[in-house]
Amino acid sequence: MIPSEPSKADRFIARTFRIGIAICSIFMLAGFLISLFRKGADDVSPAALWRMSGAQLVAEPAAWITLGILVLMATPIARVAITIAVFSRERDIRYTFIAVFVLLMIGVSIVSTLL
């Protein structure tokens, strides 16, 4: 019996997870290492991150860590986006709609925090 092989989509999703985890870990470790040499802020919000210059960002350990957390949070969202692309390519309208709905729920969560 030949084992059933994971599809191209499965492999792509797995790779997305691995890349997300790797980038997040690098950012978090970088933040920790910088904090050994430079005392920074206790906390950097995502909004403050946008306002920081490149030089400020590089020197601020909490900014690196917050970036790592944001990359980590973006990883499962990217997986949903990939799933939408896969389903729509397969012309599976039902599951394209379901996946879009899940992405919309994430959007609702983001928008609700801005109100």
Added chain:
Amino acid sequence: MSPIAFLTVVLTGIVAGVLGALFGIGGGILLVPALTIGFGLPMHQAVAASLVSVIATSSATAAVYTDRGLCNIRLAMSLEVATTMGAIAGGYTAAALPADTLRKIFAVFLAAMGFLMWWRARNGIAERIVEPNGSRIRGEYFDPAEQRTIRYGVRNLPGGMIVSFFAGNVSGLLGVGGGVIKVPAMTMICGVPIKAATATSNLMIGVTAVASAIIYFAQGFVQPYYTAASVLGVLVGSVVGTRIGIRIRGRTVVLLFIVLLFVVALRMVIT
């Protein structure tokens, strides 16, 4: 946060990750009490740190399961409709609750997990695999232990969605993955084999946790240093725990762990 404190949280995360993987309950359940009781972190910040750690571990394990073709993406997407709604509701409920109340709810959840583990050790989970014919959602995977491809269908999706809403709600409220609720539900209600249910649950945990983590982030509960230390620790711990590859089945060890869960639950109530 001092470097020593950071490394101590990393070590705590490793222990929580290893034990969570070995006992099949996830690292978040042990991380929240460790951060609150051990490090004095406010309850909401501990839940937020655990929630972000849960995204990391689920992404790492989902990568392995997806590569092996074990995850049922259509089933995951269908149930995620319910888990994300539950998680958003859970996130806002947690934000509105005082820390003391949230801690007591967590203690009740820990005790419930103790009972669930005791019940599982006693009765196990009965697998009743559904024939794929006639099911709208189907799946298959190669089982190396049985040396054959397992094909299955999914029954009673609405039932699975109701339980998934509850699992998402618990995840958003308490910062846990909710796999302990979803895996038995997918197996016993939807007829999905345990291996596929475990893999699919892992895939779902990340997006579910993100839905409520956004709320915790906006409320200012995500403390970067504690969160990063927890993520790095639990990530290493869960990988090590999974590599060890054995689910502890010795009755005495499981019973001791259940007692530990009850003691921690009691300590959280008293605190």
